[in-house]
Amino acid sequence: MADDEINLNGDATVSGSSSRKRTRIQIRNEARIVRAALDVFSSNGYRGSTVDQIADTAGMSKANVLYYFNTKQDIYAAVLARTLTIWLDPLAELDAEGDPIEELWKYTQEKLRLSRKAPHASRLFANEILQGAPVIKPFLENQLKSLVTRKCQIIQTWIDQGKLAPVAPLHLIFLIWSSTQHYADFAPQINALNTEPEDVLHEQAEQTLKLMLTRGLAP
Amino acid sequence: MADDEINLNGDATVSGSSSRKRTRIQIRNEARIVRAALDVFSSNGYRGSTVDQIADTAGMSKANVLYYFNTKQDIYAAVLARTLTIWLDPLAELDAEGDPIEELWKYTQEKLRLSRKAPHASRLFANEILQGAPVIKPFLENQLKSLVTRKCQIIQTWIDQGKLAPVAPLHLIFLIWSSTQHYADFAPQINALNTEPEDVLHEQAEQTLKLMLTRGLAP
DNA sequence: TAAATTGTTGACCAAGTGGTCAAGATACGA
């Protein structure tokens, strides 16, 4: 909360600065910590998580965790940094040369798959953004913005060519993001309302989204 | 975290149990506290908020806040209880007699309006559900589930009558919820990506959602 | 106006938490 602006490079700094090459043990333990931290942070948020929890989950002492990452914020930044790539990769795949509706549906499908396969990552971001995105705001304003702007231009071109209904590209992206991530972020609500078995649930989600998207986007 | 299961009746318990009628001062101060708490909880989450912050925002001492609500959890439960109604009212309006697409679009529009007018409420719920809905889970499983089931039946009837595309009703509701609440819950991300003035942004959001919904749902 | 009830707060406490440190254990190159 207090100090914003954490640098997002996922480097762990074992004592001094990042000069020597990483030991085998370092690599193993840093990975352990980051994995544990994703678990803990995604289900409790930043403030709700304690270094002790992370240490327990990672199976080591708190002091040892703080040996690999100097502060709790460092751990948090590292987790975010390592998850960002996974989370945004699919959008980069959107291909201007492909069939518009097919491309957009493929993207949606991939996001839906990720929501199911990596709900932790989704919740980590949801938490971070809900708290005002203190850490990843710079990332959102630079890398993400640049990527999204590029993809919006592609979508706009498709529309101009009459291959797509005249939606606002940015809002189409928002629609895809929200409707897919919802299944990860709001899981407790979904579980409270859903009576179908899990695979049926996701089958229905996919069917409904596909129908709404393909029909909604048809020119 | 630790103890789940807080009762959700929004009663403040000044000292003893809830017997005597509420004083003028009680009503005023409880309202102040709840208003302040909505502010604080919605932007910091439960764990990230302190009673001191709430007291400051409400303009009184911490001890006094704890005089009206015995514990931090009580404040939280009260805020949730008083916000739940506002949040769910619109769905109840969905009218089986009206024109299906028009009814669903009216509902979507109302949710969009709420996201803009009461983003705090939206974020409060998002936070609560992200943390596993420890407090409102019973509510989700009872009142909300019953309401949603009823509305799903209406939508299913519409579909059976050929007035609506064959979507899964529950997932249509999820789509409406997610795509509208997104504008409140993920505001920092949206602001990082959007370049238009605020009213244009919402105009575009509405246009895009309307287009996708009406075309996607047409039989 | 006097008594009783209600409202208000500073001072305080116990528990939890982020982070430090010294001292010992382990791995590793020569």
Next chain:
DNA sequence: TCGTATCTTGACCACTTGGTCAACAATTTA
């Protein structure tokens, strides 16, 4: 095998935070 660098941890500290309490102020009631 020895010496050095790396790894690990219990004990500890400063600070935050939820909650209590006694004492005092304001308000209502008779």
